[in-house]
Amino acid sequence: MLSIKKMRQGRFENWAGNVKKEGCTPHEPQTIEEICTFVSHVYEKGGMIRSVGAAHSFSPVAKPEQHLVSLHHMRGLLDVDAVTQQATFWGGTYLHEVGPILARYNLALENMGDIAEQTIAGAISTGTHGTGLKLTSLSN
Numbered sequence: 001m002l003s004i005k006k007m008r009q010g011r012f013e014n015w016a017g018n019v020k021k022e023g024c025t026p027h028e029p030q031t032i033e034e035i036c037t038f039v040s041h042v043y044e045k046g047g048m049i050r051s052v053g054a055a056h057s058f059s060p061v062a063k064p065e066q067h068l069v070s071l072h073h074m075r076g077l078l079d080v081d082a083v084t085q086q087a088t089f090w091g092g093t094y095l096h097e098v099g100p101i102l103a104r105y106n107l108a109l110e111n112m113g114d115i116a117e118q119t120i121a122g123a124i125s126t127g128t129h130g131t132g133l134k135l136t137s138l139s140n
């Protein structure tokens, strides 16, 4: 899992420890408005933004070059419809948080990967999957 403590010191390290970066600027937005203001600001000034989930990717896909954005504070359920069996979560929600929330509505994920530490956004971005010939990736 991304170390929030290290991140606040401007340090990034992935789970495996093979991808590291020092000296990045951390950002932990709490609202969509904050994100919009921040992105506009970086766009005007020039700069690189990288969103980071739980930093479980083995490759440098989540390695920030300059600005590191974590949606650690933007987690949880936005909307759920038990009839259509559809739920909408914030992208920063960790997979291990999804099951207990869905259980309140008698719902569950159909399949999971090996672990549940990833964020929804990170897992969907990278095609994270479980096993099963007839089961698709989480992004589906």
Ligand SMILES: Cc1cc2nc3c(=O)[nH]c(=O)nc-3n(C[C@H](O)[C@H](O)[C@H](O)COP(=O)(O)OP(=O)(O)OC[C@H]3O[C@@H](n4cnc5c(N)ncnc54)[C@H](O)[C@@H]3O)c2cc1C
Pocket (backbone or CB within 6 Å): 015, 016, 050, 051, 052, 053, 054, 055, 056, 057, 058, 061, 062, 071, 091, 092, 112, 113, 114, 115, 117, 118, 119, 120, 121, 122, 123, 125, 126, 127, 128, 129, 130
């Ligand atoms: C112990 C372990 C077990 C694993 N088991 C499996 C498995 O069973 N099956 C499998 O398929 N994979 C597995 N993986 C791989 C893992 O699921 C993926 O690397 C996944 O991307 C990790 O999600 P994350 O939240 O850590 O994303 P990160 O690694 O932090 O980011 C992945 C990508 O998503 C982008 N991203 C993250 N958050 C956002 C956001 N809010 N908005 C836009 N882009 C964003 C990042 O910029 C990056 O490009 C495993 C990894 C580990 C370390």
